[in-house]
Amino acid sequence: MKIYNTLTDKLEEFIPHHENQITMYVCGPTVYNYVHVGNMRPVITFDMVYNYFKYLGYKITYASNFTDVNPKIIQAAEKLKMTERQVADKFIKAYLTDLKSYNCSVIEKRPRVIDHIEDIFEFITVLINKGYAYEVDGDVYFRVSKIKDYGLLSNQNLEELQVGSRIDIDPKKENPLDFALWRKTSKGESFKSPWGMGIPGWHTECVVMINKIFKEEIDIHGGGVDLKFPHHENEIAQSKALNNHNIARYWMHNGHININGEKMSKSLGNFILAKDFIKEHSANEIKLALFKTHYRLPLNFTDELFGEAKVLNEKIANSLKQANLQIAINNLSTNLVKKDEKLEEIMNNDFNTPNLISYLMELIKQLNSELRNKSAFTDTYDKINLITKILGLKYDLKTFTDSDKILYNSWLEAKEKKDYQLADKLREELMTLDIL
Numbered sequence: 001m002k003i004y005n006t007l008t009d010k011l012e013e014f015i016p017h018h019e020n021q022i023t024m025y026v027c028g029p030t031v032y033n034y035v036h037v038g039n040m041r042p043v044i045t046f047d048m049v050y051n052y053f054k055y056l057g058y059k060i061t062y063a064s065n066f067t068d069v070n071p072k073i074i075q076a077a078e079k080l081k082m083t084e085r086q087v088a089d090k091f092i093k094a095y096l097t098d099l100k101s102y103n104c105s106v107i108e109k110r111p112r113v114i115d116h117i118e119d120i121f122e123f124i125t126v127l128i129n130k131g132y133a134y135e136v137d138g139d140v141y142f143r144v145s146k147i148k149d150y151g152l153l154s155n156q157n158l159e160e161l162q163v164g165s166r167i168d169i170d171p172k173k174e175n176p177l178d179f180a181l182w183r184k185t186s187k188g189e190s191f192k193s194p195w196g197m198g199i200p201g202w203h204t205e206c207v208v209m210i211n212k213i214f215k216e217e218i219d220i221h222g223g224g225v226d227l228k229f230p231h232h233e234n235e236i237a238q239s240k241a242l243n244n245h246n247i248a249r250y251w252m253h254n255g256h257i258n259i260n261g262e263k264m265s266k267s268l269g270n271f272i273l274a275k276d277f278i279k280e281h282s283a284n285e286i287k288l289a290l291f292k293t294h295y296r297l298p299l300n301f302t303d304e305l306f307g308e309a310k311v312l313n314e315k316i317a318n319s320l321k322q323a324n325l326q327i328a329i330n331n332l333s334t335n336l337v338k339k340d341e342k343l344e345e346i347m348n349n350d351f352n353t354p355n356l357i358s359y360l361m362e363l364i365k366q367l368n369s370e371l372r373n374k375s376a377f378t379d380t381y382d383k384i385n386l387i388t389k390i391l392g393l394k395y396d397l398k399t400f401t402d403s404d405k406i407l408y409n410s411w412l413e414a415k416e417k418k419d420y421q422l423a424d425k426l427r428e429e430l431m432t433l434d435i436l
């Protein structure tokens with residue numbers, strides 16, 4: 001299969017380090033607030049990636065962190081009159097609730113910075129000893145000039161970065177692009193380090209957790225495109241210094257989300273929290289709306305887009321409902337088709353979900369026609385289910401009881417006998433029970 005590697009800016013053949021196994025890390029949220037809908041795009045995108053690898057039969061280890069030690073959390077704690085730990089716990093809980101309401105998979109590895117403080121000390125100490133980092137007055141900075149191709153991920157060289165950066169000149173730093181591995185703090189939660197009281201830098205946290213969990217270069221590192229620079233660039237720089245590799249062989253970045261053509265921001269009044277958005281649109285509708293655009297492209301949220309997604313979702317739900325009824329009444333076997341070549345051809349091209357949705361709608365059309373013509377439909381039904389599973393779409397299909405089946409058969413019988421009065425009455429009952 002081919003994946004677009006943002007590190008090389010090329011569509012590359014995907015070859016994992018270990019046969020049949022994949023390791024993947026996606027930067028998780030800084031838990032100081034509720035997440036907004038833009039934060040849900042990487043979550044939903046990499047959930048789809050995870051589901052597809054599972055479909056292909058890989059054993060996949062997926063980790064996504066919680067940044068629970070951060071200046072933003074210290075600020076939130078002050079504002080909310082809570083401790084930093086209470087803030088982190090509150091918003092981790094809220095985030096996990098969001099994931100549940102968006103029907104996302106449960107990620108098995110959820111490292112938290114608070115559990116890796118000692119590892120961070122160790123990591124920074126090694127970098128200092130190797131000459132890649134230096135301490136100034138309680139802060140520790142990474143020396144970017146030591147990394148030959150710093151800027152590779154964001155396609156910028158050191159000189160361009162220095163000219164183009166609006167980074168404040170800090171007299172403590174040797175180079176304005178040097179970034180903090182450790183930051184001295186005087187207020188809020190801080191930790192006693194070899195360099196005094198402080199907190200770790202965000203870029204260090206992810207690298208340390210990845211090293212700790214995977215202990216080698218991983219296959220895929222993902223995140224939103226806004227994390228490319230400086231966050232991911234700086235993760236790579238540290239990994240090069242310590243391990244002489246890029247942390248991950250394949251870097252994947254999803255595009256950002258605009259709302260009605262504008263960047264989402266509090267000042268524009270178009271800032272939408274994930275937990276509020278799910279009250280207006282179902283998880284299926286949101287996912288269909290997202291997947292209609294390729295994950296790498298920017299995406300514009302409009303009423304029109306969500307109107308279309310709603311129609312698509314209803315079409316899928318109605319067809320599956322009818323098929324489910326026929327499966328129950330006729331005791332048909334399903335889930336026999338486990339592979340679909342066309343699906344793979346589409347997805348092996350860098351997870352082409354827009355084409356996958358087109359294919360899904362073709363299959364829905366085919367299923368409807370098979371149902372109408374009373375021809376065999378279970379292969380089509382199975383293929384549809386393979387796709388909905390990869391896209392993380394959920395349809396709660398009814399489980400039929402014996403009395404449901406008897407009622408349905410009585411309705412068919414009444415229709416056949418042309419007893420329309422009875423048929424109408426039974427039809428109403430079936431509709432009340434959500435069978436028809």
Ligand SMILES: [Zn+2]
Nearest residue numbers: 027028206231
């Ligand atoms: Zn990260």
